[in-house]
Amino acid sequence: MNKTIETILNHRSVREFEQRSLTKEQIDILVSSAQAASTSSYVQAYSIIGVTDDEKKAELAKLAINSNTVINSGHFFVFCGDLHRHEIIGEMEEKEVTTAIESTEMFMVALIDAALAAQNTAIAAESMGLGICYIGGIRNDLEKVSQLLETPSHCIPLFGLAIGYPSVINDRKPRLPKEHIYHENRYESDKTIYKKQLEEYNATTTEYYHERTNGERQDSWTEQIGKALENPKRMYMQDFVKAQGLNKK
Amino acid sequence: MNKTIETILNHRSVREFEQRSLTKEQIDILVSSAQAASTSSYVQAYSIIGVTDDEKKAELAKLAINSNTVINSGHFFVFCGDLHRHEIIGEMEEKEVTTAIESTEMFMVALIDAALAAQNTAIAAESMGLGICYIGGIRNDLEKVSQLLETPSHCIPLFGLAIGYPSVINDRKPRLPKEHIYHENRYESDKTIYKKQLEEYNATTTEYYHERTNGERQDSWTEQIGKALENPKRMYMQDFVKAQGLNKK
Numbered sequence: 174m175n176k177t178i179e180t181i182l183n184h185r186s187v188r189e190f191e192q193r194s195l196t197k198e199q200i201d202i203l204v205s206s207a208q209a210a211s212t213s214s215y216v217q218a219y220s221i222i223g224v225t226d227d228e229k230k231a232e233l234a235k236l237a238i239n240s241n242t243v244i245n246s247g248h249f250f251v252f253c254g255d256l257h258r259h260e261i262i263g264e265m266e267e268k269e270v271t272t273a274i275e276s277t278e279m280f281m282v283a284l285i286d287a288a289l290a291a292q293n294t295a296i297a298a299e300s301m302g303l304g305i306c307y308i309g310g311i312r313n314d315l316e317k318v319s320q321l322l323e324t325p326s327h328c329i330p331l332f333g334l335a336i337g338y339p340s341v342i343n344d345r346k347p348r349l350p351k352e353h354i355y356h357e358n359r360y361e362s363d364k365t366i367y368k369k370q371l372e373e374y375n376a377t378t379t380e381y382y383h384e385r386t387n388g389e390r391q392d393s394w395t396e397q398i399g400k401a402l403e404n405p406k407r408m409y410m411q412d413f414v415k416a417q418g419l420n421k422k
Numbered sequence: 423m424n425k426t427i428e429t430i431l432n433h434r435s436v437r438e439f440e441q442r443s444l445t446k447e448q449i450d451i452l453v454s455s456a457q458a459a460s461t462s463s464y465v466q467a468y469s470i471i472g473v474t475d476d477e478k479k480a481e482l483a484k485l486a487i488n489s490n491t492v493i494n495s496g497h498f499f500v501f502c503g504d505l506h507r508h509e510i511i512g513e514m515e516e517k518e519v520t521t522a523i524e525s526t527e528m529f530m531v532a533l534i535d536a537a538l539a540a541q542n543t544a545i546a547a548e549s550m551g552l553g554i555c556y557i558g559g560i561r562n563d564l565e566k567v568s569q570l571l572e573t574p575s576h577c578i579p580l581f582g583l584a585i586g587y588p589s590v591i592n593d594r595k596p597r598l599p600k601e602h603i604y605h606e607n608r609y610e611s612d613k614t615i616y617k618k619q620l621e622e623y624n625a626t627t628t629e630y631y632h633e634r635t636n637g638e639r640q641d642s643w644t645e646q647i648g649k650a651l652e653n654p655k656r657m658y659m660q661d662f663v664k665a666q667g668l669n670k671k
Contacts, residue, residue, distance in 0.1 A: 182455065208600065210433070211544070223604065223607070261620070262644045270651035273654040278561065278656040281533060281659070288534045307538075312527065354469055357471070401463065402511070402512065
């Protein structure tokens with residue numbers, strides 16, 4: 174197993190950082206790494222906003238309900254799905270591009286492009302001995318995040334990526350059984366097998382929580398996820414995304 | 423610069439492979455790498471389908487209009503955004519989860535989860551000396567891909583990932599200027615600066631194509647993208663995605 178794969182397999186989210194900023198050089202490598210990722214048909218449909226302003230960082234931390242991770246990070250990136258650039262290309266090239274950039278297809282492309290770039294940044298950071306934590310919590314209020322970061326039409330912030338020097342390192346959380354995530358030639362259609370895999374995984378996660386909390390917590394994965402999904406989150410999203418001119422047709 | 427960052431920065435899409443299959447061990451490491459990626463609130467909202475059946479591979483190659491890359495790949499993965507698992511969790515835990523899994527928010531989560539996992543697979547593969555190419559072309563006809571791979575409700579194939587032993591290695595395509603992708607504290611609002619960056623980049627891409635084609639091709643990036651977006655692609659996507667029970671509310 175090579176170093177890169179070791180880095181990848183050794184991932185865990187780091188939520189507590191030393192108060193130490195990344196250098197310009199480090200940030201530069203992280204952004205170059207993001208840019209090196211594949212991009213659908215060369216569209217490069219994402220942007221990255223680094224937040225160094227203390228007030229803005231504090232606001233983002235508050236609305237993400239993840240204060241310390243954001244505030245103490247050595248650098249806080251926000252990854253955006255971005256088709257604003259393509260709106261401008263329409264102007265420059267005198268082409269009618271609105272239908273394309275407002276389509277669900279291009280919305281998907283922007284999300285995928287942004288996530289591929291972000292994961293390159295995450296792996297690059299971890300290879301440098303830094304810790305990372307994705308902050309989906311910024312989606313609690315994208316209206317506010319957009320105002321704060323002054324994102325234009327056809328561009329939406331998707332998630333934060335907090336990077337820094339780890340002060341506490343957690344255990345790795347167990348993942349679903351491989352055969353449940355990975356299928357060959359066709360999706361597993363036998364519900365009995367499918368549910369059995371989930372039950373086996375429940376045993377693993379229950380044991381994990383039990384050990385980690387000295388027996389205080391012993392919920393299973395399906396229990397945890399079932400409870401979370403019972404209370405749908407961020408139901409403003411569809412309207413918000415459409416109001417930005419994305420995912421409309 | 424460490425080996426991992428070297429691997430990341432050295433990425434280029436490989437479209438021509440030797441006819442040599444990956445081993446089970448290699449596939450196993452690639453799937454473990456995918457699973458090690460971050461996942462939003464631990465939902466693990468993706469699945470991977472490895473396509474080894476020659477007929478299915480040929481069908482996918484045909485509809486992706488990218489025949490040789492798919493057919494000659496050493497292994498062809500299809501990454502799916504998957505909330506079917508969560509539908510089953512609803513049954514198992516007797517929770518009403520439909521609103522959540524049909525929301526735009528969870529659709530976004532599924533896409534982001536799948537892309538983070540895929541990029542881990544891509545980097546792991548490249549670190550092993552393999553080449554990779556994302557195949558967005560499977561989205562030309564997701565109805566057919568779904569039938570072929572028997573994906574269930576609330577699960578959609580997003581893109582392929584062809585991996586194999588490179589037989590031809592292309593140059594790296596130049597990326598947008600860093601200052602155009604990466605902003606600090608707020609998105610660049612000065613349109614003059616913004617367009618100037620695009621024009622500078624056009625000079626770079628025009629030169630790149632000129633050199634690579636002995637002067638035959640000399641289009642700029644904005645010209646290329648403007649032309650592509652003038653003809654919107656895959657406009658069936660919104661209806662298709664909704665019919666699978668995703669991105670509905």
